[in-house]
Amino acid sequence: MKYITLYIFTILFFTNALAQNIDSSMTIDDLKLESDSIGFNELDVDDMLNSVFSEKMDSMMSSWDIQNRFNFDNSEVTTLDFPKNLPDSVYINRLKEIEQVVDLSYNKVVKNYIKMYTERRRDLVEVMLGLSAYYFPIFEETLDKYDMPLEIKYLAIIESALNPTARSRVGANGLWQFMYGTARSMKLEITSFVDERRDPVKATDAAARYLSKLHDIYGNWHLAIAAYNCGPGNVNRAIRRSGGKRNYWEIYYRLPRETRGYVPAFIAATYAFEYHKEHNLVPRFPEIELSVDTVMVNDYLHFDQISAKIHIEKEQLRALNPMYRRDVIPAKKSKSYPLVLPNNVILDFVDLDTAIFAFERDKYFPENTLMDPTTSNSSYFTPVDIKGKAKVVYTVKAGDNVGFISSWFKVRASDLRYWNNIRRDMIRVGQKLAIYVPEKDKEKYEKVTNMTFSQKQASIGKSSAPTKTLETKPLDSNYEYYTVRKGDTLWDIAQKYVGISADEIMRLNELKNDRGLYIGQKLKIKRKG
Known part of the structure; x- marks a missing residue:
């Protein structure tokens, strides 16, 4: 008989926050009083509710796992009245009452994320509350092992909405959204049969080790959390461009757009989970x-x-x-x-x-x-081992496709898709693609992104075919048209027109989400009056 070692996961909740000091130069009240000087009363609309997080939640709720493992018709789960438009003082006082090591600042950005969790996306929060009964004990046991603040568990809410099979559009995977290269560097196994980024225990251990290293670098949990999302390089550049400031809110506008919403969303998730009863949020447990x-x-x-x-x-x-x-x-x-x-x-x-x-x-x-x-099963393959290879970032140009790009860099198209989570070979102009090439050839391949199409084709011994002129459809005089610009989201565009919603723009232009947008696209906008 084969020998099988049996052990039991201990399901424990650790209730006391760790006694650890962090570098925090502003209290909640200080930040609220100084918000005008930092600029939070004049935030751009897209900063106040980043579409990336809404997209993650939409993806989570529409996934097979959620639709088939949760009973949304359960009579025990009822729609309750819930408080709306609470005054700032309520949120501030409640955040003060939470005994956490990570600074729980409050401002308009945080407030909008709190309202997203407690008012607009209650369905998903109730699902995550149910899932947390399973995942949080695993997270807390690991965080305690590394002497880290237990509230870091809420970071997984922002990363994956507690979906262990979550996969981002840039290739990050699992509860803690590790990219392929980072996962391998943290000793996670990724093969045709196993992906430990999706193992709750192994991935949590790797995330804790990685976050601990980031905190050692910055001595500040806000900056460590931001670096987890966008990388230490981006945080270092933000610090340098702000004149050496090391307070998250003071380098806020120097950070990448998605990362700006990262810490506010973390604070809001912490609030929503700590005060879910006060907002009549009822956990939904999977079947x-x-x-x-x-x-x-x-x-x-x-x-x-x-x-x-x-x-x-x-x-x-x-x-x-x-x-x-x-x-x-x-x-x-x-x-x-x-x-x-x-x-x-x-x-x-x-x-x-x-x-x-x-x-x-x-x-x-x-x-x-x-x-x-x-x-x-042809949908599975063994990704090329990137150990010892150099990462090159290529910016997609008009006329590019997966086949062209893989041939220019001499990599498999399947690897290019895997590294960047490309599905159905859909790429967009301006998209940044990570490509792993031999170390010795890094300098050569870094030049490819600045070459013309003809030069890139010539580099692999091929000539460029004549570019076909695309026929443009005549504009319909019954509609206004908006030309999509870099960074636009459907929500952003809708705000430019009185009485027009993002859903209406999606229906009119047969779009499913923001990923259907590309720079230069003409969107129909229904005329009012």
Whole structure:
């Protein structure tokens, strides 16, 4: 009988914040009083509610996992009245009452994110409250291990909305949204069969180690959190351009646009979770077992084998074990892997382990080997190992496509898609693509982004085909037209027209979200009056 090590995840909540001082030069009241001098009373609309976060939440709520693992018709969950338009003093006093190490500043930006969580996106917050019963104990145990503030757990709300299979449009993956290169540098395993960015335990450990390093650099949790999102380089540049200032709010406008909303959203998420009862937010629990144990497996095992022998559906196995990309645990005697199971079936697995491993073994593992991933499912492939390679950033130009770009940099198109989360080969003008090339050729490939199309084609021994002139459709006189500019979102554009909503612009122009926008695009706007 195969030996299986059994251990139980201890589900504990740590209630006391750690006694650790941070460099914070402004209190909540100070920031509120000084908001005029910093410019928060004149914030741009897009800064007050970043569309990136709305898009993440929309993606979360429409995902298969959420739609199929939560019962939104549950009679126990009712729509309650909830407080709206609370005065600033309520938010300020409540934030003061939260005993946290990370500074919980308050201003108009934070207020707008609080209202997003407590008023506009209550459905998602209730889902996340339910999921937090499973994930937060894991986060807190790890943060305690590294002597970090336990409230850092709320960062996962901003990163992934507690979706372990979340994948951003730039390729970040998992609960803590690690990019491929960063994940490998933090010793997370990524293969055709396993992606530890989606392992709640391993990814949380890596995130804690990474955040701890960032805090060592800046001595300030706001800056460490910002650097987690946009990288230390961007934070360092923001500090330098602001004359050496190291307060997050003082370098706010020097940071990338998405990062500006990152700390405010973190503060707002902390508030929403700490005061969800005051806002009548009711946790919605997934229809999967949240009380779980873990066994260590030391031989190849397919989810179908488990499902066939014990009473558990394969979808539940996937939900509890999101790190396995092909329903296969590629374990062997020299390298074991964890399998998370509900408490009510864990002993069945231990009792029936021999029968489970033997079930149709030749079908799943012919000659006791893993199946060739290229023949079983073409959507999976082994990404090129970027260890020892240099990162080059290429800016997409008009006329570019995935095939052209991969040929110019001599990389596989599949790797280019994987590094940058490109789906259906959709790229847009101005998009920044990360490409990994040999160290010795870095300088050569850095020049590619500034070449003309003809020069790039010539560099691989091909001539450029004549550019076809695109026919432009005549403009309809029944509508106004808006030309999309860099940085525009549908919400931004709607604010320029009285009585026009972002949803109306989407319907009129057959768009699904902001990703359908590109610079120079002509959008129909319904004339009023």
